[in-house]
Amino acid sequence: MTVPVFYSISDDFTPYAAVSLHSLVKHADPKRDYTVTFLHQGLSRDHEKALAAYNRDNVHIKFYEMSDELLKPIQDRKENYLRGDFFAMSIFYRLFIPDLFPEYDKVVYIDSDTVLNDDIAKLYDHDLGNNLLGACTDTSIQFVEKMLRYIKEVLTLDPKEYINSGMLVMNAKAFREENFVDKFFSLLGRYHFDCIATDQDYLNEICSGRIKYLDGRWDAMPNENTAALENPGLIHYNLFFKPWRFSGIQYEDYFWTNAEETIFADELKAELAKTTDEERDTEYHKMDHMLGKLDTTLQDPHNWARVKENEQVTL
Numbered sequence: 001m002t003v004p005v006f007y008s009i010s011d012d013f014t015p016y017a018a019v020s021l022h023s024l025v026k027h028a029d030p031k032r033d034y035t036v037t038f039l040h041q042g043l044s045r046d047h048e049k050a051l052a053a054y055n056r057d058n059v060h061i062k063f064y065e066m067s068d069e070l071l072k073p074i075q076d077r078k079e080n081y082l083r084g085d086f087f088a089m090s091i092f093y094r095l096f097i098p099d100l101f102p103e104y105d106k107v108v109y110i111d112s113d114t115v116l117n118d119d120i121a122k123l124y125d126h127d128l129g130n131n132l133l134g135a136c137t138d139t140s141i142q143f144v145e146k147m148l149r150y151i152k153e154v155l156t157l158d159p160k161e162y163i164n165s166g167m168l169v170m171n172a173k174a175f176r177e178e179n180f181v182d183k184f185f186s187l188l189g190r191y192h193f194d195c196i197a198t199d200q201d202y203l204n205e206i207c208s209g210r211i212k213y214l215d216g217r218w219d220a221m222p223n224e225n226t227a228a229l230e231n232p233g234l235i236h237y238n239l240f241f242k243p244w245r246f247s248g249i250q251y252e253d254y255f256w257t258n259a260e261e262t263i264f265a266d267e268l269k270a271e272l273a274k275t276t277d278e279e280r281d282t283e284y285h286k287m288d289h290m291l292g293k294l295d296t297t298l299q300d301p302h303n304w305a306r307v308k309e310n311e312q313v314t315l
Contacts, residue, residue: 002060004108006108006109007020007036007039007109010040011047015268018054021061027118028056028119039066091198091199092199099175101172106169106173108120111166114166114236116234117234128171130174134213134214135165138162138200139223147196149294155304162204164219174210192302221236222241223250245275
């Protein structure tokens with residue numbers, strides 16, 4: 001039985017995805033079989049070739065182009081912005097994996113800004129029971145007061161149970177049986193919730209109470225408030241902590257050790273070198289812009305909290 005792993009990428013994210021894929025292949029168990037699929041809407045021939053080069057006897061690299069028709073209901077609107085400042089359709093691809101790949105009852109999804117330090121099959125092997133997801137609590141927001149208020153007062157969820165969507169073990173069979181995509185499109189089309197974390201918020205809302213919480217080593221995220229984990233299984237360079245833009249961040253050595261072993265090493269080092277302090281400062285403070293939504297969403301008569309209370313919406 002293969003271990004199905006999915007990424008969602010845009011063409012410009014290929015160098016980072018290659019680093020992640022390289023680390024995945026490096027830690028893959030030679031006695032097991034893996035199928036890695038890249039969901040995209042247009043990859044250059046050179047980039048597809050670079051990723052396909054990681055094919056092995058037991059690691060099969062595939063590509064799936066997402067159709068415009070499937071994604072048509074998701075509009076380039078401010079409430080669907082990533083990090084509050086731009087629209088990225090690729091963040092929604094993961095939601096469709098169970099329906100697009102009915103041959104799989106369980107899958108692993110990881111973001112492209114990740115590095116594996118352990119065998120991803122260990123993630124896949126988690127027994128989800130009747131849960132829809134296996135995931136980790138989002139540690140990147142536990143010290144951000146406005147984000148905690150947003151989760152408690154707008155989403156009416158417990159911040160300690162709010163998961164990050166950059167690593168998901170998905171109960172694909174249950175997703176299909178319970179019509180997850182229909183629920184997502186129904187909520188999206190009817191309410192246009194102004195989200196801070198878009199697809200992540202929908203996953204937290206719809207899957208609330210049906211999430212298996214996994215050890216935090218499977219979604220270790222750089223931050224400035226806690227010590228680094230000694231043995232992270234998966235490092236996720238979430239938000240603005242990108243080692244190809246910033247120096248001195250937690251877990252950067254894991255990234256560069258793997259990056260040096262890819263054909264993109266020089267390109268990635270050049271990107272770090274040419275990033276100015278002014279650009280880093282702008283990037284770092286994008287969090288403030290993202291959290292600026294708190295005040296408006298708190299007052300929004302159609303925010304998650306008011307809709308759930310007044311209309312008794314069943315998610």
